[in-house]
Amino acid sequence: MEKANETSDFESSQLGTKQYWETAYSREFKTFQDIGDIGEIWFGEDSQERMVDWLDDCDDVSKDDAVLDLGCGNGALLLELRQRGFTHLSGVDYVQEAINLAAGVLAKKGFTNVRLQTGDLTADLSSLPAVSCLRCKYRVCVDKGTYDAISLTPGGAKEEREAYRRNVRSLLQPDGLFLITSCNWTKQELMDFFQPDFKLASEIRTPSFQFGGKVGRSVTSLIFS
Numbered sequence: 001m002e003k004a005n006e007t008s009d010f011e012s013s014q015l016g017t018k019q020y021w022e023t024a025y026s027r028e029f030k031t032f033q034d035i036g037d038i039g040e041i042w043f044g045e046d047s048q049e050r051m052v053d054w055l056d057d058c059d060d061v062s063k064d065d066a067v068l069d070l071g072c073g074n075g076a077l078l079l080e081l082r083q084r085g086f087t088h089l090s091g092v093d094y095v096q097e098a099i100n101l102a103a104g105v106l107a108k109k110g111f112t113n114v115r116l117q118t119g120d121l122t123a124d125l126s127s128l129p130a131v132s133c134l135r136c137k138y139r140v141c142v143d144k145g146t147y148d149a150i151s152l153t154p155g156g157a158k159e160e161r162e163a164y165r166r167n168v169r170s171l172l173q174p175d176g177l178f179l180i181t182s183c184n185w186t187k188q189e190l191m192d193f194f195q196p197d198f199k200l201a202s203e204i205r206t207p208s209f210q211f212g213g214k215v216g217r218s219v220t221s222l223i224f225s
């Protein structure tokens with residue numbers, strides 16, 4: 001997985017370990033405290049805005065629908081959603097430092113009513129207490145780069161990816177929508193993987209490039225129902 005603005009020093013498989021993210025968010029949280037920089041916007045601000053634009057324009061989604069950010073990291077997507085009027089927001093990440101950073105980023109803009117919790121999206125959610133964010137039902141779940149990170153779990157990630165798919169399905173209301181933005185998987189690969197449990201509902205147009213006469217995309221953004 002490639003960062004939006006720089007290339008990581010780490011081997012890509014390390015992005016599939018919790019230790020990598022703990023180190024990254026400890027550093028980013030300290031930087032945020034020192035100079036107020038919120039850290040990496042994965043896949044760039046445009047990518048985040050395209051997801052929020054799509055939700056904003058969707059007649060079926062209202063601003064008070066429950067939205068969960070899966071693997072919220074620094075909370076930048078939640079901040080964008082909140083600033084665009086979405087009021088019923090939650091974020092989970094399996095790294096406590098990410099949750100601390102997201103809470104700081106949102107609080108700095110005066111948003112203290114976003115529900116933030118640690119949680120592993122590949123775990124058995126049925127064993128969590130009923131009050132957990134991961135036992136609630138959402139109208140919308142958003143993922144920007146989290147399924148990509150899970151897919152890099154050392155050892156092939158098959159079980160983790162399947163657990164993630166199962167968990168996202170269980171987090172959604174029956175009429176729920178799952179927005180996923182990925183730079184590791186093509187549209188076809190995402191459809192092949194998610195379609196046993198989800199149906200492709202829409203696609204967000206993302207910039208394309210041409211190479212050797214073929215059209216490719218660096219980021220894929222799909223909506224499943």
Ligand SMILES: C[S@@+](CC[C@H](N)C(=O)[O-])C[C@H]1O[C@@H](n2cnc3c(N)ncnc32)[C@H](O)[C@@H]1O
Binds near residue numbers: 021042075094119144
């Ligand atoms: C590429 S970053 C993207 C962060 C955020 N979605 C964004 O767009 O800025 C991947 C995120 O997924 C989180 N993550 C990875 N595996 C996870 C898991 N099993 N459960 C919850 N969060 C996870 C990481 O801690 C990290 O915040």
